[in-house]
Amino acid sequence: MNTYLLRRNFNRGILWIFALIFAVILFFPIYWMVCIVFSPTGVPIALNPRFYPSSFLEGIGKINQIFVERSFLRAYLVSFIYSGMSCIFGAFVTSMAAFEFALYKFRGKNFLFGMAMIALLVPKTVFLVPLYLFCAKDLNWLNTFKGLIVPGVADAFGLFMLTENMKGLPRDLFDAASVDGANHFQLYYKVALPLSKNIIVTLIILIFMRTWGNLTWPMIIASNQQYYTVSRIINWFNQPDTWVTTDNIMAANFMAAIPPILIFIFFQQYVMKGIAYTGLKE
């Protein structure tokens, strides 16, 4: 019995060592970014690797500097408009379609839904060039918010997630509302939407994360510096001919990381639920 306990404790020890090593490796780069931002300016990493933050004020100074001198504030606003509008439009357009697929039968239903689901298997990046040609040459949407936002609104994954979830809505409520004289749109707006609040919040969070983290599309459609998003401007900072210092790049990284990290902290359950849905989709 004693050897059993000993072995058990030994195994638990090993498990904890592994767990902590992984935690350090996964957490360190983010922590180190914070350390670089909140420490004196101008010291090369080679001389002082900075494993702990040492000056709050210097950090604020760096952030202020990129906001004022490097047009980062503008990019921040552009990104918020891009992500915010994508969330609003995405949530409405997708939930309206999901409402129909989840609760009603009509002609062509399976065909339409099937078509959207096939889209999940098609690699999107590959058709960025024709999408650009269409948006820029035919619609003249180069360097506009329309160009940034609209092409990403109809997202097949969101449709799948909401449809699956809305299938569980209690039908009696809809019947009762119909009897009370609600029309079709009111059934959606006044009954289905409030009942699906949780999953719609999840969808909005996923859309925010996706658009905030999107570099490729903004890079293609918003080439003018006026419409640079946070992702695009960080890409630009990292190019050698811009001569942005490590300190400033890290300050930009830090500011770009804040919204997703805050969302993760406050809406952790929603974020994780959304990810679990990705796993279901197949």
Place this chain on the structure above:
Amino acid sequence: MLLIKNKSHYLMLAPFFILFFLFFLYPIGYGFYTSFLKWDGITEPAFIGLRNYQIVLQGKSTLKAYSNLLTYVFITVPLCILTAFILALVVQHIGKRAGNVLKSIYFLPAVIPTYLAASIWRWILASDIGLLNSLLSKLGFSQINFLTDPKVMIFSLIIVDVWCSAGFNMLILLAGLNDIPDQYYDAAKVDGANKFQEIIHITIPQLFPSLFFVITYGFISALQVFEVPWILTSSSYMEYGGIKNGLLFPVMDMLGKGFGSLKFGQSAAYGIVLTIMILIFTAAQFILRRKLKK
């Protein structure tokens, strides 16, 4: 009455499907069409048949991009999933409270956008001024040019990749792990199986659907790799892929051909070739799964 009811269904679906058609289906068709054109986006396009495909398939950069891609994909996908699997097992076995805390910490890198991960890791991996190299030189070792040595670059990319995706895959696998009924493990204990046998004979087969998902999804996204190598090599449309094209990948080359040298026809053809390759990969995995199930 029925007709009116039907009409309202389609009205509700219209916004989604109009956008879906315009910005998803139509560009696919447009891509096929453009791939037969010689077009710089400004002057009149000219129809040149399959010439673009010929140029793309014979191009030197194509060969390099695809050989990079295959090396990368076959290392990164197994490594990412193995890491995620180990993380999931750790979280599952360490107890509920500690497990929840660890889960959040492990997931944190997946919350950060990938371009941002690259922009942080660039300063950890850089030569001379980077964190790892300055530590190496302090300890008396010689430098490793993580981002400029063509033999090493691809592994640096893989490290960043594992770091970014581990949390995401862990979460999906963890959901699968929690669905395995306890009786299976109890039965194995009665039969005297050790932990390792338990993982091989119960966990992995039971986890198969989740594993299959993360593998397929992993391949599809790895085959389209773009943002991380783009930032790690400080690329721009004019100059991309890093030293000796060590981190040149198809999507990068495709965008470079389009927006750098304004050869939109070639760029579209490049995209179609890559799509076909991705679809073959995906189909192969579905066929393999069917065989394994039997």
